[in-house]
Amino acid sequence: MVTGASGTIGSAAARTLAELGATVVLNYNRNPDGAEAIAGAIRQAGGRAELxxxxxxxxxxxxxxTGYAVKQLGRLxxxxxxxxxxxxxxALRMTESDWDAVLDTNLKGAFLCSKQALRPMLRQRWGRIVNVSSVAGLVGNPGQANxxxxKAGLIGLTRALAREVASRNVTVNAVAPGYIPSAIWDDVAEEAKAAVLAQIPMGRxxxxxEVASAIAFLASEEASYITGQVLAIDGGMT
Ligand SMILES: NC(=O)c1ccc[n+]([C@@H]2O[C@H](COP(=O)([O-])OP(=O)(O)OC[C@H]3O[C@@H](n4cnc5c(N)ncnc54)[C@H](O)[C@@H]3O)[C@@H](O)[C@H]2O)c1
Known part of the structure; x- marks a missing residue:
């Protein structure tokens, strides 16, 4: 199950997991056409996708x-x-509603979905949770206090949950991407984008x-002894 799967990184993660044999539940909250197109592409390539x-x-x-995934597919x-x-x-000008909206989606959303998903995972004694944090959560970005x-909270959530469920063979890890062009960058000024780019040792x-491949690895059996980790995917930025 991939939340926000109609977006840039989510759709890449969904496609990659499907290529590796997973039946993927693509979650979206807006843009049904975008989600349907991604599901269609996965099915066309021989994969299985639900919306x-x-x-x-x-x-x-x-x-x-979570109920949908468990009811439709029998497990998660x-x-x-x-x-x-x-x-x-x-921060001085940030409204409370902008603070709340970002915390609610990026952090509370991950807590709520994890809480639901852990029930079936603990029962079946196998599970993988991968949280998409950000380098912003590691180093802090000006203009992005919320x-x-x-994203820093998501790292704390990752590490705490990892300890809570490790004995049941459920791993919880995070990826922290750097600068991946997507809709999330649309409102960022060109000078600010150039300044970020200048901090990336790989220069691109x-x-x-590249994010999807790391997510797929952490979700795989190969990563069975890795939990509570944060993997930066940032061209060396942090
Ligand atoms: N692009 C980057 O440079 C970058 C860097 C670090 C972290 N990230 C993180 O990667 C993740 C994916 O971002 P992206 O770059 O693909 O951006 P994106 O805007 O393309 O994707 C985000 C997706 O989340 C969905 N979404 C938003 N609120 C939701 C809600 N309440 N319920 C369900 N879905 C919801 C959106 O509809 C969208 O499809 C985000 O968590 C983002 O913070 C992105």
Whole structure:
């Protein structure tokens, strides 16, 4: 199950997991056409994909999503908490609603979905949760106090959950992407993008596939003894 799967990184993760044989539940909250197109592409390539509209930032949405996966498919093995939004602005001018919206989607959403997904995972004694954090959560980005706090919180959530469920063969890890061109960058000024690019030792932005490959690895049997880790995918930035 991939949340926010109609987006750039989420769709790449869904496609990659499907290529590796997973039946993928693609969650989206807006843009049904985008989600349908991704599901269609996965099916055309011989994979299996289901669609589930739900707002992960609400308990009802998280419950509906996980319930859908378990009812339709009988089990839930992998949860990728990828849904995310930004509402940038300097802290002095940031509204409470911009703070809440970002925390609700990026952090509370991951908590709510994990809470629901852990029930079947603990029962079947196998599970993988991969949280999509950000380098903003590692180093803090100016103009993104809400987003940096949410993504740092996601790292704390990852490490705490990892300890809680390790004995049941459920792993919880995070990836922390750097600069991956996507809709999330649309409102960022060109000078700010250039400044970020200048901090990347590899001298280029990352691709959605580079993030998806790391997610797929952490979700695989090969990563069975790795838990509570944060893997930066940032061209050396951090
Ligand atoms: N692109 C980057 O450079 C970058 C870097 C670090 C981390 N990330 C993180 O990667 C994740 C994916 O971002 P992206 O770059 O693909 O952006 P994106 O905007 O393409 O994808 C985000 C997706 O999340 C969905 N979403 C938002 N709120 C939701 C909700 N309440 N319920 C369900 N779905 C919801 C959106 O509809 C969208 O499809 C995000 O968590 C983002 O913070 C991105």
């Amino acid at each position: 589930c509209a739900a707002d992960v930032s609400t308990p009802e949405g998280a419950e509906e999503l 093995d992998i949860l990728v908490n990828n849904a995310g939004i930004t509402r940038d602005g300097l 987003y940096s706090a949410a 932005t990352g691709t959605p596939q």
